[in-house]
Amino acid sequence: MVSDLGRRAERATEIDAVLSRDFRLLVNGELVPAAGGGTFAVVDPFTQATIATVPDAGVDDVDAAVAAADASRREWRAVPALERARLVLELAEVVEAHGEELALLETLDVGSPISNSRNDVRIAVAQMRMYAGFALEMKGQTIPGAGPLHLTVREPVGVVAKIFPFNHPLMFACRVAAPLVAGNACVIKPPEAGPLSSLRLGELARDIFPPGVLNVVVGDGPTVPDRLVRHPTVRRIGFIGSEPTGRAIQRAAAESGVKHVTLELGGKNAMVVFDDADPDEAAAGAVAGMNFTWAGQSCGSTSRLLLQSRIHNAVVERVAALVDGIRLGDPLEEDTEQGTMVHRAAQRKALDYVRIATEEGGTVVAGRNRADHDLPAAATFVSPTVITGVTPESRLGQEEVFGPVLAVTPFTDETEAVRIANGVAYGLTASVWTRDLDRAFRVVEQLEAGHTWINGSALHFPNVPYGGAKASGVGGKEECLEELLSYTEEKVINVMVRR
Secondary structure: OOOOOHHHHHOHHHHHHHHOOOOOEEEOOEEEOOOOOOEEEEEOOOOOOEEEEEEOOOHHHHHHHHHHHHHHHHHHHHOOHHHHHHHHHHHHHHHHHOHHHHHHHHHHHHOOOHHHHHHHHHHHHHHHHHHHHOHHHOOOOEEOOOOOEEEEEEEEOOEEEEEOOOOOHHHHHHOOHHHHHOOOEEEEEOOOOOOHHHHHHHHHHOOOOOOOOEEEOOOOOOHHHHHHHHOOOEEEEEEEOOHHHHHHHHHHHHHHOOOEEEEEOOOOOEEEEOOOOOHHHHHHHHHHHOOHHHOOOOOOOOOEEEEEHHHHHHHHHHHHHHHHOOOEOOOOOOOOOEOOOOOHHHHHHHHHHHHHHHHOOOEEEEOOOHHHHOOOOOOOOOOOEEEEOOOOOOHHHHOOOOOOEEEEEEEOOHHHHHHHHHOOOEEOEEEEEOOOHHHHHHHHHHOOOOEEEEOOOOOOOOOOOEOOEEOOEEOOOEOOHHHHHOOEEEEEEEEOOOO
16 A cells, blocks of 8 residues: 555556565575465554565475585586676676665565665666676685695585574675575575565566575574574574674574674764864764664664764764754655654664663753654654764663664773773774874774774675674675675695696
C-alpha cells in the first residue's frame, strides 16, 4: 500500500512494481521459498506499513545453501581468475543498470534517504569493479634457500559466509565480490531488518554465476546466522555488525570448528578538535562525521566530539546551528537530509540515551522536537541531537548509541584529549583537527583506532584499508586488496631440485 504523501504518490506505480515481486532465497541457482514455508513481514519505517513478505529460512535452508556452495567450490576455484573477475564485472553492470530499483527498495526497506541509497549503489558498483581488478594480484612469493626452491601460492578457502547489517545492505552484499574473485563459493545472510535489496541482488545474480557459487538466505531471528556460523563446512566467516553479536559469532565459530573469522564491529569514535582549528571547518566536519544522513546509524560515526576548552563554545554554537538545520522528511523526497531509524526498537534506544544523558547532567543544545518537522506520528524518526557536558565516564560517553546523538566533551590539553579518546572499549575511527601538523601526527600515533583522519571525517577511499582495533574488530581490513587476500590461504611448496 502506498502513502498519499508527496513523492510516494508520484512514484506509486514504480513503488508497487518493485514491491510486487515474489522475494525468494537463492539456493543452488534456484529462487526458492523457505523449506518450511514460513515468511516474515518487512515494514516500511516511515509509514509502518507492511511492504513485503520474505522467506523465513531455517536450518534446512542454511544446510542446503552450504551444501550447494560446497558442491560448486571445486569447479569454481578451477575457473581462471580473470574469468571469475569477468563474471563479477557482469554483476556490477547488472546492479548499475538496476540501480534506481535497488535504491528504491533499500529506501523503502530501511528508511535511508533516496540520495544515500543511490550513492550506496554507486559505491557497490565501484567496489565490485575494484575487486575484479585485483584478480591478478593474488600473488605468492619465492623464498631464497640453499638448494630447494621455496614458493607460495594463494588458494581459495572454500565455503565463505558473509553476514552484514541493515545500514548499507546492498553495498555490503555486493562485497561478496571479494571472496568470489578469490575463488570461493559463498552464502550471504542479509539483515532481517533490511533484506529486500539483497534478495533482489540474488535474483539478478542467479544467471551470472554457476549454481551454488552464490547463495542468499535470510531468516527472522538468530537461527540462520547461528547455523551458518556453526556449520562444519563453513571455513571462513566475514561479519559486520554490533560488538555483542560479533562476540557471539566468535564463540559459536570456536565451538564448532577452527574457522577464520573477521569482524568489523561498533564504535564510540572520537573527533578531537584543538583550539587552533578553524571553528567553521571543525563544525562541518563534526556534522559530516556523525553521518546524520543515515540517522547516525553508522559504526564509523565520530559520535564523541572532544573540544579544547578555548574553542568549545564557538564550535558547539556552529554545530548546533548546522544540526538544527538538517531536514528530516520522507526518505523518498529528494531534499530529505535525514531519514528514519530502521525500526521502532532502534528509535527507542536512541531516545533512551538522550534521556539518560540528561539525567547524568548533559544538556541538549540541538535536537528539535519532531513535531517541528511536521512528520507522520508513526514514522521512526529521532531528531539529530547534540548534548554538551557529557563526561567521559558517563553512559553516553562510553556506549554506542547507533543513532543521531552527538556527545560533546571538553578537554584542556593534548594528554587529556588522548586519554579521553582512548578511554572506551572501541577503536574503529578517530579524527584530529589542528593546524599543527606535528601535533596531528603525534596525537594520531597515540590514538587506539584503526581508521583515522587528520582535518577530515566520514570519508572512505578506494583501496584504503578500513577496520578497527580493540572491540571494534579483528582479523583484517576491508574495502581493499587485503580484504580480497583474506579470502585466500597461502600454501607453501618446497621443490627439491635434483642436481
